Amino acid sequence: xxxxxxxxxxxxxxxxxxxxxxxxxxxxxxxxxxxxxxxxxxxxxxxxxxxxxxxxxxxxxxxxxxxxxxxxxxxxxxxxxxxxxxxxxxxxxxxxxxxxxxxxxxxxxxxxxxxxxxxxxxxx
Numbered sequence: 001x002x003x004x005x006x007x008x009x010x011x012x013x014x015x016x017x018x019x020x021x022x023x024x025x026x027x028x029x030x031x032x033x034x035x036x037x038x039x040x041x042x043x044x045x046x047x048x049x050x051x052x053x054x055x056x057x058x059x060x061x062x063x064x065x066x067x068x069x070x071x072x073x074x075x076x077x078x079x080x081x082x083x084x085x086x087x088x089x090x091x092x093x094x095x096x097x098x099x100x101x102x103x104x105x106x107x108x109x110x111x112x113x114x115x116x117x118x119x120x121x122x123x124x
Contacts, residue, residue, distance in 0.1 A: 002112075002113040003025040006094065006116065006118040008118060010120070010121070012086055012121070014124050015085060017082070017083060018083045020036070020080065020096075020118060021080055022036075022080070022081075023076075023077060023078050029074055029077040030053050032099060032101075033053055033101050033105055034072060034079040034098055035048070035099065035105060035111055036048040036049045036094060036095070036096060037097060038090075038092035038093065038095070039095070043092075047106045048060070048064055049064065049069075050105055053102040054102075055074070058104065063089075064090075067086075070082075081094070088123065088124045090122050091122050092119075094119075095117045097113060098111060098112065
């Protein structure tokens with residue numbers, strides 16, 4: 001069982017930056033691929049980024065490529081999402097998730113564990 005707790009959300013102006021953190025419980029954090037998803041009101045949960053267990057491989061949605069960076073520190077059981085050049089359309093609840101696999105994954109049903117979410121609001 002893995003428990004995930006996100007933090008770092010908030011209100012930011014367009015063009016600004018935020019860093020989200022996700023702290024995981026458990027001793028085998030490095031065996032899980034980790035991902036970030038987001039869900040805006042009335043919309044489906046969308047993939048944002050994923051990182052392999054080692055941190056070597058990353059994968060991004062086209063909408064955030066070049067602006068967001070996913071990273072992990074396995075010694076701290078933590079995964080991060082660095083968000084730059086934020087746009088109003090990035091406004092959503094952001095969720096951290098862990099998959100029972102080592103390799104990157106991009107579909108919600110490939111992830112077994114989810115955090116409670118953190119709100120990111122980008123004002124224009």
